Amino acid sequence: MTDSPRPGERLLDLVAVMDRLRSPGGCPWDARQTHASLVEYLVEEAYETVEAIEEADRVGLREELGDLLLQVVFHARIAAEDVADPWTIDDVADGIVSKLISRHPHVFGDVSADTPEQVEANWHALKAKEKGRESVTDGIPAALPALVHAGKVLSRSATLGERLPDLPVQASADAVMEQMLTEADFGDLLLALVAAGRGRDWDAESALRMAARRRIAVIRAAEGLA
Numbered sequence: 001m002t003d004s005p006r007p008g009e010r011l012l013d014l015v016a017v018m019d020r021l022r023s024p025g026g027c028p029w030d031a032r033q034t035h036a037s038l039v040e041y042l043v044e045e046a047y048e049t050v051e052a053i054e055e056a057d058r059v060g061l062r063e064e065l066g067d068l069l070l071q072v073v074f075h076a077r078i079a080a081e082d083v084a085d086p087w088t089i090d091d092v093a094d095g096i097v098s099k100l101i102s103r104h105p106h107v108f109g110d111v112s113a114d115t116p117e118q119v120e121a122n123w124h125a126l127k128a129k130e131k132g133r134e135s136v137t138d139g140i141p142a143a144l145p146a147l148v149h150a151g152k153v154l155s156r157s158a159t160l161g162e163r164l165p166d167l168p169v170q171a172s173a174d175a176v177m178e179q180m181l182t183e184a185d186f187g188d189l190l191l192a193l194v195a196a197g198r199g200r201d202w203d204a205e206s207a208l209r210m211a212a213r214r215r216i217a218v219i220r221a222a223e224g225l226a
Helices: 009-022 028-032 039-054 058-080 089-103 116-131 146-163 170-177 183-199 204-222
Strands: none
Touching: 009 028, 009 058, 039 058, 058 089, 089 116, 116 146, 146 204, 183 204
16 A cells, blocks of 8 residues: 655655756756846746636646745745855745744644634734834835735734724715625726826826825824834
8 A cells, every 4th residue: 555645745846856957957047047037937926826816716726826836946946056145945944834833822822812813913913023123014015016015004004993093085985985885896996096097197006105105104103103
């Protein structure tokens, strides 16, 4: 009777294939890549993964996750070649394993967290402590697309509750939202707002990014930070 393969066993094969591609006699294209040259592929694969999820394409999702995983292994292999400060895929895995254990004290420790909201609050608190962050908005990548960035800012700041003033034109937004029956209606409204902005030569991405920056300033003020 043949033993079933251990979960993750094929990951070792992926690491071996990447080592072969980057080694002498391997692939010239793979061998010349750097962290910087792979950025466009990393971003592209991430968006293609999102698209597969949104389209409920399970077969496509499996393929896109493989492409995304390749990027992780590729970057780790490049890092292993660094003479001054090498690290490997095992260091990457060790780091995330340690992080998951430390950020889930309600599973691996004696902390109580009975709801997803409590878990998320604990996660951000532990993360802020580990990284020496002051504001709940610290560490949100500025390069995120404006909508994603704004969502992160609002999500992180929800823990401040009544310490924060309402968003500008919040009452008007709430009144409009009362007319929305579905998420599709909400999407159509967002698209219409983008179109209306274009009619005035306003860029929605830039406008939302600036609004998020203004909100971050309000959040930091509520936290007592400069």
